[in-house]
Amino acid sequence: MEARALARPAASFLANLSAHGTTVTRRSHQTFSRTKRALNIAPHPAFTTSPAGNSNTIIFNPPAAEPSVHHTPQKFLPKSDPRRKHADLAALFASPYAAPGTVPSSSSTTTTTTTADADAGLPPALDFPSRNNPRYHLTREDVAEIRRLRAEDPARWSVNRLAKKFDCSEVFITICTPAPRDHKENLERKLEAVKRRWGAIRTKARVERAKRKDMLFRGEL
Amino acid sequence: MKRLRTSRCSGQLLSAQTRASSSCTKPISLSLHRATPAATTHLRPSVRSQSTVAPAFEDAVPAAGEYHADPFESEPPYPSPLPERALSSPKLAALHARLSLPSKLPLQTLTRCLVDPSADPNPHFNNANLALVGSSLLSYLTSERLVVSYPRLPMAVLFEAMRAYAGPAALANVARSWGIDQAAAPGPEVDPGLLQFSLDPAAGVRHTRWGYVRKEAAHLDKFRWRRGLSSRTVLDDEFGDTVHKPNPNPREQEDLAADPQRAADLAAAERQSLRDEAHAAVVRAVVGALYIHAGRDAAHAFVRAHILSRHVDLERLFSFKLPTRELAMLCAREGFEPPVARLLSETGRRSRTPVFVVGIYSGRDLLGEGTGASLDFARQKACMNALKAWYLYSPGQNVRVPSDMLSEGAKKWEPVYVDIGEVI
Numbered sequence: 001m002e003a004r005a006l007a008r009p010a011a012s013f014l015a016n017l018s019a020h021g022t023t024v025t026r027r028s029h030q031t032f033s034r035t036k037r038a039l040n041i042a043p044h045p046a047f048t049t050s051p052a053g054n055s056n057t058i059i060f061n062p063p064a065a066e067p068s069v070h071h072t073p074q075k076f077l078p079k080s081d082p083r084r085k086h087a088d089l090a091a092l093f094a095s096p097y098a099a100p101g102t103v104p105s106s107s108s109t110t111t112t113t114t115t116a117d118a119d120a121g122l123p124p125a126l127d128f129p130s131r132n133n134p135r136y137h138l139t140r141e142d143v144a145e146i147r148r149l150r151a152e153d154p155a156r157w158s159v160n161r162l163a164k165k166f167d168c169s170e171v172f173i174t175i176c177t178p179a180p181r182d183h184k185e186n187l188e189r190k191l192e193a194v195k196r197r198w199g200a201i202r203t204k205a206r207v208e209r210a211k212r213k214d215m216l217f218r219g220e221l
Numbered sequence: 222m223k224r225l226r227t228s229r230c231s232g233q234l235l236s237a238q239t240r241a242s243s244s245c246t247k248p249i250s251l252s253l254h255r256a257t258p259a260a261t262t263h264l265r266p267s268v269r270s271q272s273t274v275a276p277a278f279e280d281a282v283p284a285a286g287e288y289h290a291d292p293f294e295s296e297p298p299y300p301s302p303l304p305e306r307a308l309s310s311p312k313l314a315a316l317h318a319r320l321s322l323p324s325k326l327p328l329q330t331l332t333r334c335l336v337d338p339s340a341d342p343n344p345h346f347n348n349a350n351l352a353l354v355g356s357s358l359l360s361y362l363t364s365e366r367l368v369v370s371y372p373r374l375p376m377a378v379l380f381e382a383m384r385a386y387a388g389p390a391a392l393a394n395v396a397r398s399w400g401i402d403q404a405a406a407p408g409p410e411v412d413p414g415l416l417q418f419s420l421d422p423a424a425g426v427r428h429t430r431w432g433y434v435r436k437e438a439a440h441l442d443k444f445r446w447r448r449g450l451s452s453r454t455v456l457d458d459e460f461g462d463t464v465h466k467p468n469p470n471p472r473e474q475e476d477l478a479a480d481p482q483r484a485a486d487l488a489a490a491e492r493q494s495l496r497d498e499a500h501a502a503v504v505r506a507v508v509g510a511l512y513i514h515a516g517r518d519a520a521h522a523f524v525r526a527h528i529l530s531r532h533v534d535l536e537r538l539f540s541f542k543l544p545t546r547e548l549a550m551l552c553a554r555e556g557f558e559p560p561v562a563r564l565l566s567e568t569g570r571r572s573r574t575p576v577f578v579v580g581i582y583s584g585r586d587l588l589g590e591g592t593g594a595s596l597d598f599a600r601q602k603a604c605m606n607a608l609k610a611w612y613l614y615s616p617g618q619n620v621r622v623p624s625d626m627l628s629e630g631a632k633k634w635e636p637v638y639v640d641i642g643e644v645i
Contacts, residue, residue, distance in 0.1 A: 072611075075557060076611050081638075125562065217544070219537060219605065
């Protein structure tokens with residue numbers, strides 16, 4: 001207790017010192033001409049060197065920008081579209097990761113290749129739960145068991161615990177069995193109690209999070 | 222009381238129909254050279270005619286001396302300016318020239334385009350009939366262009382796109398960009414080059430709107446019944462709105478009485494909508510008049526130049542609820558490999574302002590890219606971009622539309638791409 005009482009004014013004094021230290025303007029080691037020289041970046045070599053042999057070359061060096069949604073991906077083009085029908089155009093619009101010589105087809109349902117093959121050369125996949133390869137490993141008896149457990153003691157057999165026990169997603173548990181009404185109300189009451197303890201800052205943060213989500217889905221973010 | 226001296230009238234006026242009906246539902250008659258005004262004014266000595274033949278009017282209007290004895294002179298003879306005044310209005314001539322309208326469209330008709338039915342209820346002298354012709358033309362041309370150019374647009378977005386091109390607010394903007402000014406109040410003395418309408422909601426008659434009134438229209442407002450999107454494609458108007466005027470809830474009226482600020486806001490919004498509707502009706506009426514006087518091709522070219530050439534950012538009309546799920550269902554429906562989110566690049570992961578660029582892949586094909594401050598936001602955005610790329614597929618802006626086949630010597634029609642429908 002004593003040590004803290006002593007340490008606090010000392011710390012604030014030190015903080016003040018350092019704060020004062022930063023506000024004092026110090027002359028940079030770089031002069032005007034050095035700064036100018038440092039910022040003078042050479043243009044992209046494509047602009048300066050003339051292409052070998054053929055001089056009639058278009059230089060296409062666009063700035064980095066978000067791709068437009070009006071550029072339909074090759075896979076989304078209908079079969080009747082000329083961009084898909086003509087081979088040259090198809091090559092122009094093809095994905096850079098596509099294996100050479102293959103044009104993506106709209107009906108490539110066969111996904112028998114192993115994931116290691118398929119992912120070669122592609123950017124790393126994000127770890128989000130997906131329903132890409134459903135296992136269908138639960139039987140009718142399992143579902144009956146899930147329902148029985150949930151009805152027996154919904155507080156003990158929560159959705160999360162049931163999902164872990166049966167090695168399936170939480171969504172599947174909620175599809176199998178809805179919670180009893182009194183249990184739902186109980187959970188809501190608990191949540192309300194938690195929310196009532198929130199201060200102004202946290203409440204505002206939650207409200208703004210919801211707003212951000214809405215803006216995202218409206219395409220305003 | 223003075224009598225109209227029929228002996229002064231030329232033979233042309235006498236042979237024209239002299240007893241035009243005063244019903245508001247009478248269609249436009251172009252051969253009409255003389256029309257008696259509404260029943261309340263049929264005893265007036267002066268005659269108002271909708272005609273493009275200038276000399277005939279001089280015969281019809283009594284001499285200036287006779288007007289002094291007119292007991293009706295104290296009140297204005299007609300609610301809107303006489304058509305012959307159109308020829309002497311510089312504003313009107315300027316508008317005619319500014320829009321490059323053909324000389325086949327006379328100035329008298331252009332004056333009539335500027336008179337709203339709320340200013341003059343007589344259908345022979347307001348723009349209601351012309352606007353109805355024009356609005357059906359506008360919605361036909363707009364919808365065929367949108368459907369052919371963007372065959373995969375979801376129905377809700379298509380309705381909003383229609384509204385963005387040919388809705389009242391958009392057309393009002395067009396009218397203002399044409400330099401159409403409004404008169405302070407409607408009356409016979411105002412310049413015929415000014416738009417005349419009344420802001421009084423009870424004044425005159427309203428424009429007829431084209432659409433199907435639902436059988437259950439009376440219950441829609443009372444019970445707040447759901448109007449599904451698929452029923453809106455068949456029923457209701459071209460923007461998916463109900464045709465009938467919504468009935469205000471009596472309880473809401475009580476609430477409004479208690480809240481004067483909100484009531485004032487609502488009244489201002491109502492006035493703005495009346496103003497927009499009157500301006501929009503001018504554009505519709507000009508299109509209708511052009512169709513009647515100059516023909517189909519001129520009207521189509523006018524709509525292409527003034528309405529369809531406007532830029533609407535269709536991308537911003539979209540709003541999603543579960544983009545990841547919708548994209549997964551799209552891929553399953555179309556037989557693509559299931560979508561996978563992949564991290565293309567990132568910066569400042571441990572900082573306060575990170576940026577992640579996530580791409581959605583189906584197999585080895587990139588479907589969409591999105592950036593965001595968190596991995597989840599970037600993924601959702603990438604999914605939305607992929608879905609927008611699907612929905613905004615366009616076979617090109619120069620694809621022929623069905624109305625192109627109406628012109629002489631058109632090439633054989635090639636079927637356009639028709640999509641099977643929305644994903645969810």
